Structures are given as C-alpha cells and as structure tokens.
Amino acid sequence: MSEKFNDIPMAGNILEPGNATKYKTGGWRAMRPVHNDETCLWMKNGTCGLCWIFCPDDAIRLIEKDGKYTYEYDYDYCKGCGICANQCPTSSIKMESE
C-alpha cells in the first residue's frame, strides 16, 4: 500500500479480498515454539493433534509425507503465544527465546 494519506483507499477500506495472508504476523514473536519429535503423539502414531487444534494462527502443520507423520511450524504466522506448548499433553513443545 502507498504511504501517503491521499493515495490510500478511503476510510481504510480494504479493496483486495483475502489479502490477510500478506500480513506476516510472525514478526511480533518474542518466544518460539520448538518441537520434540521423540515424544510427540502425532509423530509416534498419528493421534493427539491438540497443538494443531488450539493454535489460533494455524501456524502448526501436522502432515503426512511419504507415508510418515511429520510436523512443522509456519513461523511466518506463529506469534509465539505458547498456547500449543501449554496444551501439549506430553510436553513436547518448549518455548525458547527468539
């Protein structure tokens, strides 16, 4: 978006639908969730998924790749709130300072 008051849309209207993906909210993060593959129930047997359910920013990806359960973060959108770490029943997520 332009910088100047007279070049920006009236009243702050957003004219381009679906542009929220452009706002990378990960920049706010002070703490980063770090995942432990060994103890995670998803990695073990494809169950649990609580971190995925609770993450308010959809920043956790529980995926299957080549027939194996894998796990990754989308740090562009993870704001470091720590909800995932708090919810994890096996304490497989630790919050570390950025």
Place this chain on the structure above:
Amino acid sequence: MTAVEKIPADKIKIEGLTGDAAIAHAFKQCDIDVMAAYPITPQTIIVEDFQKFAANGEVQTKVITVESEHSAMSACIGASATGARVATATASAGLALMWEVLYCAASMRMPIVLTVANRALSAPINIHNDWSDSYGARDSGFIQLYCQNSQEAYDTTIMAFKLAEDHRVLLPVMVCIDGFILSHNVERVEMLPDEAVKSFLGVREPVQPLDPDNPLTMGPLALTDYYFEFKEQQDRAIHAVPDVFKEVEEAFKKMTGRSYGMVEDYKTEDADIILLTHSTPAGTAKVVADTLREQGEKVGVLRLKMFRPFPVKEVVEKIKHAKAVAVFEKCLSFGAVCNPLALELRSALYDLDERPMVTDFVIGLGGRDVPPTTIVDGYNKTKEYLAKGKAPLYETLGVRK
C-alpha cells in the same frame, strides 16, 4: 450538479407543519431507502410520521425499528455501506448513546442524515431545549447545520443529502432543530413537488459500496502504521464542505429562491456590536436588533448555520470590523475557558491584529425561556464591558442568582 429550474408558484404546496413534521415530509420526498427508527422526545414525531408514510405505502423505505439509538446509528451505517440513502433522528440522551457509533459513521464516510431535535442532557432529567447534546458530538466528524424555522428545517434536510452524498464530501450530516421551540411549533412551510426534490437529489451514487460481486472490507484495523493518514483524509474531506455547500445552496436557490448561507448576517455592516448565535434565539436576536436600531444603537446579528466545519473565513469577514461580539449559546462546557461557541469564535479571531471584544452569555439551559429582554441584557452588559475595556470570560443570563 443536475440542472434545476425555478418551481412555479402553483406547484408549491403550502402547509402548516411543525419542525418535526416538516423534516418527516422532507425525508419522504428525498425517497430514502432505509430509516432506522427509535423514539425519543422531542424527535419522536419525525420517525412516527415517517412510519405512517411507510405503513400507508407512500414510501418504499425499509423502516428498521431498533432497540436503542446505538443500534439505530449502527443500522444506518450498515445500510449506508450498501449504497442506500439513509436517515434517522434523535435527541439528548439518545444522541449520547449514539456517540461511539457517530465516529464510525463519519470515519467510514457514510453520508447519513441525522436530525437532532436539540434537547438538554441529564441530570436532572429534562426534555426541553438546549444544545448540550449536539455540541457534545461536535468533534465526531459529522457536518452540523442548525435551523431557525420549520421551512429551513425542511429545506436543510433536502440539501443535507445532496451535500453528504457529494463525492468530494461523503460525510454524515446532523441537521439540528431546537427541541419543542421548533420541533413542536406549527409554521407555514412551502413544500416542493416530489418530482422537483427527486431530480434535485438524483440517485445516490455510492463510492466503494458493499457488493458481493466485488468484495471489500470496511472499518478494519489501522494502528500506528496508517490510522493517522486516514484521519488526515477525513479532515480534508470536512474542509471541502464549504465549497460544496455553496454549490448545493446555489442550485437549491435556483429552484426555490431560498438560501441561507453558512452564516446569515443581519444589519452587521455598520454594527458596533454584533450578536452571534444560532437556531431559534437568532430570530429573537434579530427582533431585538430591530428595536435597538430604532433607538439608535448600532447593532446587528450574525446567525451561524454551520457549526461544523466552522466557517472561519465567513464569520471573521462579517465581524472583524465590530467593536464587540456578544455570543449567546445554550450550552455550558463545564470547567472550560468559556463555552463551545465563544471558544470557537475567540480562536477564529486570535490571528487578527485588531479584534473585537468577545462576550459569552450562556442562556436558555434546559428550555429556560429566552425572551428579548435576555438578549437586551447581554447587549447592555457588552456595552458596559466595552466601556470598561474588559469582559468576563463568560456568564450565565436568565438564571436566578
């Protein structure tokens, strides 16, 4: 501007209407799409009369009955966002309850017309007239126009839509009439033919309306990065109002022969003392000026029609030659240097090398009568202060002390 022609006299309908009824008729002729209705004295007749029109099938308007004024303004914003022509009316506590949403209406650039039948604010509860309600909303971003009689209330309501919907403006307008004094008093009103109003206003052409085929988001978040820029935009828009207002009045004058101006000057050219006020006390002030003139006093009246944006240039031009300006206003700004109208005027005059003395008289709070003697009293005090060379920042007139 659409071409307009003088309406022949035989096409004009003359009726005796209260200020409220005149506005309800204007809303009807303006062919509004949506009216949010919530009753509050002394505005009730406006929405009541209008709902009668709707019930009788005289208008195609969708009337939304809401549970509070907060919702009334919210409904107006929603409807206006789709490109509809929208109006509602309120007073006093109802306006106060709208306060939060007034800012949304103005900041989202919704050309809503809101009638305020000016009424005092509690406590103690009072249903009568003063200006503390609309003065409280003066920084909300609404354009504020104040009317002196039923005819002007009717005319102003029609012009308000044209002003609000102009693409250089796109701001809501508050049309203010004095509660009971004007809202409930029957006066002669000349009404235009429906067709004339229709062609004068045309159809609203919305800019960026809500439309499922072209989705957009309104009223999103703008923090430290952009909020300030949006406010700059909005401020420029309200300062575009005087030019557009002049054009709108010019066109209206062609059609009706009537115009009011942002300020109305009455015998001010050679006046030593100018009485400055608006709404109904202005009528009294003009009568007082006539009588005092007969006694050889050099006095005139400046009636302010537009309070937001404040027509600084026009006001200063009309009063700068005077020795003193006596402000009469129906509002107390508790703890302020003086009261809203005088505060505005003193700021407007500050840059002049030679400026008239400003006296500030608070009158008529809570519907206390403002007889000519109150105005004369203010005039005499102003003369006295002029002789002394010093005036108090403000004082109240007509209160038992």
